[in-house]
Amino acid sequence: MTDSKALHQPIPLADASWRYVEKRSLDDYRADDWAVLIAQRKQYYDAHCVDHMLRLLTQQKDDLAYVYSVNNYYHCLQTATRMLRDDLPDEDVVVGLFHDVGFITCNQTHGEFSAALLRPYISEKNHWMLIRHAVFQQYHCHELDGCDRHERDKWKGHRYFDWTAHFVDQYDQRTINYDEEILPIGAFEPIVRRFLSEKQKPIVYE
Ligand SMILES: [Fe+2]
Ligand SMILES: [Fe+2]
Numbered sequence: 125m126t127d128s129k130a131l132h133q134p135i136p137l138a139d140a141s142w143r144y145v146e147k148r149s150l151d152d153y154r155a156d157d158w159a160v161l162i163a164q165r166k167q168y169y170d171a172h173c174v175d176h177m178l179r180l181l182t183q184q185k186d187d188l189a190y191v192y193s194v195n196n197y198y199h200c201l202q203t204a205t206r207m208l209r210d211d212l213p214d215e216d217v218v219v220g221l222f223h224d225v226g227f228i229t230c231n232q233t234h235g236e237f238s239a240a241l242l243r244p245y246i247s248e249k250n251h252w253m254l255i256r257h258a259v260f261q262q263y264h265c266h267e268l269d270g271c272d273r274h275e276r277d278k279w280k281g282h283r284y285f286d287w288t289a290h291f292v293d294q295y296d297q298r299t300i301n302y303d304e305e306i307l308p309i310g311a312f313e314p315i316v317r318r319f320l321s322e323k324q325k326p327i328v329y330e
Contacts, residue, residue, distance in 0.1 A: 138168055174317050177241070180225050182309060187228070193302040196227045202299035205307045210294075214319040218242070219250045220295060221312050223257060234258070244324045253288040257296060260288050264297040 142164045145157045184197040204221035226237030239254035260276045
């Protein structure tokens with residue numbers, strides 16, 4: 125087994141004007157320290173959050189395909205491209221862009237992954253849709269053993285049922301084709317930045 129070892133030096137701060145709080149545990153932090161942490165963290169998040177989110181997608185760009193003629197990155201882009209061309213609001217386009225961002229890393233729970241990622245910014249409608257979109261997709265899976273095409277019907281009558289069915293029917297289940305035009309990620313970056321900078325609501329866990 126490889127021996128563990130400490131880093132040789134502190135990780136450099138992201139801004140030369142910032143400073144470290146050199147306390148060895150959070151128990152040791154006092155008011156002045158928290159003021160430094162809160163100020164620097166906000167600037168750090170503001171500067172890096174969107175880049176990190178986009179990187180979750182862009183790191184999949186060169187992934188190989190497994191059955192469709194596009195990989196997950198291009199599926200997400202193709203979904204967002206269709207939604208943008210249909211003049212949907214920024215929120216829906218951003219949701220389309222990230223709806224499968226966790227598809228490879230947490231396949232079974234990828235809807236919950238993107239719902240959690242976007243929760244501070246999006247409406248209840250899209251949060252509900254993201255969590256359940258994979259179940260709604262089953263409706264489009266014909267002659268697939270073990271797949272209940274009508275599992276989505278347990279939510280029939282719910283106020284977000286139609287939107288979720290529409291998202292899956294018009295976008296998610298159709299955006300798997302290499303020969304359909306796809307806008308580059310750069311076309312969505314300003315939309316993502318604009319949307320994420322405008323809306324963020326506090327999350328309360330019960
Ligand atoms: Fe999905
Ligand atoms: Fe998808």
